[in-house]
Amino acid sequence: MIPVLRKLKQRLLPPSSRSFHEASDRSQAKLHEIRAELSDLRQLVIEQAEQIKNLQACSDNLLEAHRYEQQRDIMMYWQQYRRVGESLEDAQLRFFRALPKATGISQLFQDAEAQLFVEFDEFCKKHDILYWATGGTVLGAYRHQDFIPWDDDIDVYIARDQLNKLKKATEEDDRYRITVVWDWYVPCKQIRFRLSDVDNPCFVDLFTLDWVQGNPKTAWEFGQEQRREFTNSIRMQFKDTDWSQILYIDDSNPLVPKLEQMLNERIEELGTHITVLSDQEHATALVRGPENIDEGHSSGPYPIDEWLPLDYLRFRNMSVPVPNMWRQYLHRLYGDYMGIPHDISSHEHVANDYINSAQSKAAMNRFLGRL
Secondary structure, three states: HHHHHHHHHHHHOOOOOOHHHHHHHHHHHHHHHHHHHHHHHHHHHHHHHHHHHHHHHHHHHHHHHHHHHHHHHHHHHHHHHOOOOHHHHHHHHHHHHHHOOOOOHHHHHHHHHHHHHHHHHHHHHHHOOOOOEHHHHHHHHHHHHOOOOOOEEEEEEHHHHHHHHHHHHHHOOEEEEEEEEEEEOOEEEEEEEEEOOEEEOOEEEEEEEEEEOOOOOHHHHHHHHHHHEEEEEEHHHHOOOOOHHHHHEEEOOOOHHHHHHHHHHHHHHHHHOOOOOOOOOOOOOOEOOOOEEEEEOOOOEEEEEOEEEEEEEOOOOOEEOOOOOHHHHHHHOOOOOOOOOOOOOOOOOHHHHHHHHHHHHHHHHOOOOOO
């Protein structure tokens, strides 16, 4: 046959029955081969998943064993550390209060912060302003009668009406000022009591509370919900602004009026679920303001009878006001607050290069009368 015709026949005419069956057999064989490979792969995945599961179980068991050994060792340590006739809590307090204090620039900052706290307390007493020490300041006051050695700030709760009194009083006293910075990273509204000396880096953090009437647990849950809503609305509203890039803005920024409006809307929304009061009278509970930084663990609810009347704890040479059920507050916030912590390290609230500047050190020493 002419080669050209043979090629045309192969291309245009249907294959013979034999060649068709041969091609089909090859396809079937390949399909069986692929199925076998898939089956092997499936079995391998099952075996590996089982191995991972076993490894996870082994890891969990090892971790649980480690926790047990750690708890056992800590219990043994405390028993050996206790003196005859000494309670466990007294032994723990002796341990924490004997820990080395901060040194160097950290000590200077803590000393200046403590002096500002004294002046803040005296200023509040003079103007009949109610506040509570909170967070690490309560823990430091009880456990160390001082700062937690690796902490570096003063934390205070203040009701919104009392904050307004404080603002008005500082406006009439040229020694002090209230500063506001909106923090994108958290996000939150940082409100601080500070000296008029702009070179002095010291501050007292002011966290707002609202007086409410109604079931304390329900009020707390609604307050938490408004915090979440406030955070989400901030992220959406300002994600494309300079604030999301520079991270911190003060009261002079043109975005702040909108932020304040959004904050007021959240407080008003809280008022549609539970009665928000303008002052302490008839209050049954307190809730954290939506502008506050989030807690690591929820310390609420705050029934009024757990917060008033005030109790007092020693902090250096002063007595600071705390919730009357401060132990329960600390337990909710920190769990075992008398246990040896895992984060014995500096909690830097002000950049070290700022504190270490010649101007800052001079301002703090001048404030402490050391110049």
